[in-house]
Amino acid sequence: MSRVPVIILSGFLGSGKTTLLLNLLEESKQKEMSFGVIMNEFGKMDVDSHIINGRSSVPIQSLNDGCVCCSKKSELINSFEQLLKTNPTIIFIELTGIANPEEVMDEMLRKELISRIYVKSVVSLVDAETISNITTFDMRNTYARQLCAADSIIVNKIDLVENLDKSKIVTLIEQLNDSADLQFTFKSQVGLDQLLTINRTGKKQDKDSLQASEDIEQQADQPSYEYLSTIALPVPIKVTKNIIEEYFFCLKPNLIRAKGFVYLEEDNNIYLVQFIGNRLSWKVFMEYESQPFITLIGVDLHASQAFEMFSQLVKMPVEELLTING
Secondary structure, eight states, X not given: OOOEEEEEEEESTTSSHHHHHHHHHHHHHHTTOOEEEEEEOSSSSOOHHHHHHHHOOOOEEEEOSSOTTTTTHHHHHHHHHHXXXXXXXXXXXXXXXXXXXXXXXXXXTSTTTTTTEEEEEEEEEEEHHHHHTOSSOOTXXXXXXXXXXXXXXXXXXGGGSTTOOHHHHHHHHHTTOSSSEEEEOSTTOOXXXXXXXXOGGGOXXXXXXXXXXXXXXXXXXXXXXXXXXXXXXEOOSOBOHHHHHHHHHHHTTTEEEEEEEEEBTTTSOEEEEEEETTEXXXXXXXXXXXXXXXXXXXXXXXXXXXXXXXXXXXXXXXHHHHHHHO
């Protein structure tokens, strides 16, 4: 029996991984390819799987409330086994934005999996605005880990950056990985055929890149995600865009990423709301039919403070909000 290829999608929080996956799934329908998907969410509540399920019927295994490269390692084998029962042509793993792809690849070498699957390639997405503001990489940084492990690097959301200096970005990335396929795009527009032509077995790894990878492991004395915390905030009442926007900006600079589903007073619709950096986006998402919530990811976020701040903005006691949700 031939082994099923696996493409790992990595990239820091808000870089466009789920949008890329949606684009690839749509293209796969036209090619009559059967996909399997493993979705890893750092937060307790699953946002991305709802997004995929709202647009596709592809088999999905969800691993929530932790990173698949650390606390969720033990569940990865079962997720693969469940997907392999559906006879997929290819499997995509969308990692949480703080995962180290190399640790996931190590798990795929276990005896239960190695005869059934193989890593075809590692794709790493980066936000053009974020990387434009970086002058040098700390080798212990999650970005560096993800870029160093990649076979394909996609600099995404270039349409959101004025006067983008592509040469600066190329130079910066090549300091870590000069053998990966590198491209610039927006809205995660990358063709499936293009990704399928990239093979990890053909990736050039010279002594410098190997040493860089080793340096990352030697310098890291803790998992790359430990400095982040996640909070699931119930939003059981209708709110306004202004309230949500004010709430997110009140949580800065500690808040790095936020995403979830809320009902808006303005038009009585449910929206997918996403926040990263200074960007806030809204999209009608009536396919979501469960309790509204927002996942908050950041540094030194405290649930009691986050709940109290939200209750003040909506003028409702925390206890009442939790009672409505429960």
